[in-house]
Every structure is written in structure tokens, then in C-alpha cells.
Amino acid sequence: MTQLKITEVALRDGSHAMSHQYTVEQVRNITKGLNAARVPYIEVAHGDGLGGSTIQYGLSKTDELKLIEAAVEEADFSKIAVLLLPGIGTIQDLKEAHRIGAKMVRVATHVTEADVAKQHLETAKNLGMETVGFLMMSHMAPVDKLVEQAKLMESYGADTVYAVDSAGAMLPYEVSEKIKALRDALTVNIGYHAHNNLGLAIGNTLAAIEHGATRIDGSVRALGAGAGNAQTEVLVAVLEKMEVETGIDLYKMMDLAEEVVAPIMQTTQEITKDSLTLGYAGVYSSFRLHAERAAKKFNIDSRDILIELGKREIVGGQEDMIVDVAAELAQKNQVTV
Ligand SMILES: C[C@H](O)CC(=O)C(=O)O
Numbered sequence: 064m065t066q067l068k069i070t071e072v073a074l075r076d077g078s079h080a081m082s083h084q085y086t087v088e089q090v091r092n093i094t095k096g097l098n099a100a101r102v103p104y105i106e107v108a109h110g111d112g113l114g115g116s117t118i119q120y121g122l123s124k125t126d127e128l129k130l131i132e133a134a135v136e137e138a139d140f141s142k143i144a145v146l147l148l149p150g151i152g153t154i155q156d157l158k159e160a161h162r163i164g165a166k167m168v169r170v171a172t173h174v175t176e177a178d179v180a181k182q183h184l185e186t187a188k189n190l191g192m193e194t195v196g197f198l199m200m201s202h203m204a205p206v207d208k209l210v211e212q213a214k215l216m217e218s219y220g221a222d223t224v225y226a227v228d229s230a231g232a233m234l235p236y237e238v239s240e241k242i243k244a245l246r247d248a249l250t251v252n253i254g255y256h257a258h259n260n261l262g263l264a265i266g267n268t269l270a271a272i273e274h275g276a277t278r279i280d281g282s283v284r285a286l287g288a289g290a291g292n293a294q295t296e297v298l299v300a301v302l303e304k305m306e307v308e309t310g311i312d313l314y315k316m317m318d319l320a321e322e323v324v325a326p327i328m329q330t331t332q333e334i335t336k337d338s339l340t341l342g343y344a345g346v347y348s349s350f351r352l353h354a355e356r357a358a359k360k361f362n363i364d365s366r367d368i369l370i371e372l373g374k375r376e377i378v379g380g381q382e383d384m385i386v387d388v389a390a391e392l393a394q395k396n397q398v399t400v
């Protein structure tokens with residue numbers, strides 16, 4: 064069996080949960096711990112990838128290139144990865160990240176829009192980087208559509224194609240079906256990225272592994288958007304019990320989670336009513352904090368905003384719609400009072 068490789072995403076997906084306020088010192092400390100635990104890949108960037116620091120997505124406290132540089136300096140075993148969403152990050156951003164030491168890029172698109180990744184994947188390949196096609200909101204596409212889009216990613220040079228459960232909305236049978244179809248149709252590695260909004264991140268990840276995924280994402284202490292991702296140290300422990308080799312030192316991961324990551328988290332990671340609603344309604348996990356802020360501003364229930372966003376099938380890149388929907392709901396409430 065191909066060795067399972069875990070990518071740690073707390074320094075990128077966790078950026079959403081940290082309101083993009085990571086400091087160089089925090090990134091250094093977390094990278095040091097992950098590197099010591101021998102995590103193969105560590106993703107570092109703004110939550111919405113390279114170039115994500117904007118009013119629309121949330122301004123970063125620290126220039127992400129400084130964070131990536133710091134991670135590269137601390138990691139002599141782990142490879143540093145970056146995320147790039149075409150339209151947010153540019154080819155120039157990709158070249159800069161490569162220049163300062165990023166070894167892998169994950170080019171992320173909505174699950175039906177793989178074609179926009181072509182140029183970025185080809186450029187990364189020419190730079191000698193490892194490449195991943197990252198199909199977000201995979202719960203929204205039927206199996207045949209997902210396979211079609213994954214094949215496009217493969218044809219552009221992706222070494223791995225991920226089914227990304229951005230909303231934490233997928234059920235185990237759905238993960239099994241989709242990963243199996245991808246495994247049957249593609250020759251490259253298959254990956255899976257979970258969010259724990261329905262409490263299924265570890266279970267779904269195990270289903271993905273059972274059906275052929277060999278690249279898996281986790282976030283230490285579940286520091287990711289919404290209710291977080293598959294919690295890395297938990298996943299490592301479960302896989303050890305199943306005698307699946309990850310190469311990661313369990314005690315070092317546990318210590319890192321407890322001593323370094325937990326103390327800097329803005330809130331304890333748990334499945335709150337809003338993160339549960341994300342999974343229930345099929346909404347992008349990074350919308351949670353945006354919806355909570357809009358709910359406060361318009362004095363409405365954040366769950367109503369999230370349910371409406373789900374109904375309208377609003378996807379990443381349409382963050383401006385969150386405030387629009389909140390304003391509409393507030394106006395409707397006033398009319399009916
Ligand atoms: C830009 C998103 O946060 C990428 C991701 O982690 C997901 O879709 O999930």
C-alpha cells in the first residue's frame with residue numbers, strides 16, 4: 064500500500080479560525096513542533112490562500128510571505144505547502160512562494176471549475192513543485208461531475224487530486240462512493256480534506272482511506288474553519304490503532320496540541336450551533352465568522368443567514384453575499400413584525 068501522507072493545515076485553514084492574526088512567532092513554534100513530530104507537509108498561507116489578505120476575505124496581521132519564510136526556516140524535515148485559489152492568488156504569488164522555499168502548491172477551485180487551475184498547475188510543475196488539485200465543496204457535485212473535474216486536474220499535471228468537504232456536509236457513504244470513483248478513474252494520488260461540522264471528520268477520513276485516499280488533511284487541535292478539520296493527533300492515534308503507518312510521532316503531536324496550539328486559540332474548538340448549521344446546510348466553513356459578524360450587525364440569528372446561504376448555493380469567492388443576505392433577512396423581519 065502507498066504510504067499515507069498527512070498534510071497539516073492549522074497554519075492555513077486555521078488562519079480562518081484565528082481571524083488571520085497569526086504572528087511569525089506562533090508560526091515558528093507550531094512549525095517547530097510539527098517538524099519534530101515528522102509531519103510530511105505543513106500548509107502555510109492566509110486561510111483563503113496566497114493573496115487572500117483583503118477586505119473581502121479578511122486582512123492578515125502578518126504578511127503571509129513572512130509566515131511562509133519562517134516556516135521554511137524551521138522545517139528541515141517537513142515540506143512547506145501553500146494554497147492558491149486562482150482569481151485570489153496570482154502566478155506571481157506562486158513564484159514568490161516557490162522562491163522562498165514552498166515545495167508544494169495546492170490549487171483550489173470550486174468543484175465544477177477545475178479549468179481555472181490549468182495555468183497555475185502547469186506553472187508549478189515547470190517550477191518543479193509538487194502539485195495538488197483541490198476540488199472544494201465536493202458535496203455539491205454528483206459523482207460523475209467530480210470525476211470529470213478531477214480528470215481535468217490530472218490532465219493539467221496535478222500529482223494528487225483532493226475531494227474537499229469544505230462545508231463538512233458529506234456523510235460517510237458519500238465519501239466512500241466519491242473516493243472510490245476517483246480511485247477507479249485516476250492514476251494519480253487521491254486526497255481527502257474534512258471539516259468536523261457534523262462530527263464526522265475522523266469517520267469520513269477513515270472511509271476515504273478505506274476507499275483509496277492516501278493523502279489526508281488534518282489540523283492539530285482541530286484548528287481549522289468551522290468546527291475544524293480531522294484533528295491530526297486524534298487521527299494519528301486512530302490510524303496507529305489500525306496499524307496504518309503515518310510516520311508521525313503521536314506523543315509529540317499531543318504535546319504540541321496541548322502546550323503550543325491550545326493556548327493561542329481564540330476559542331476552544333467545539334461543534335457550536337453555527338458550525339453544526341454549516342454542515343447541515345452545506346455552507347463553506349470559512350463563512351462562519353463572517354456570518355456571525357453580520358448577524359450581530361443586523362441583530363438576526365446567524366443560523367438563518369447560513370441556512371439562506373445554503374439554499375442559494377453561495378460558494379467561496381461570494382463572501383460579499385453574506386452581508387447582503389443578512390441585510391435582506393433583517394429587512395424581511397422588520398416587514399413581518
Ligand atoms: C479556501 C478554503 O478555506 C479551502 C479549504 O480549506 C476548504 O475549502 O475547505
Ligand SMILES: [Mn+2]
Nearest residue numbers: 076229256288
Ligand atoms: Mn478547509
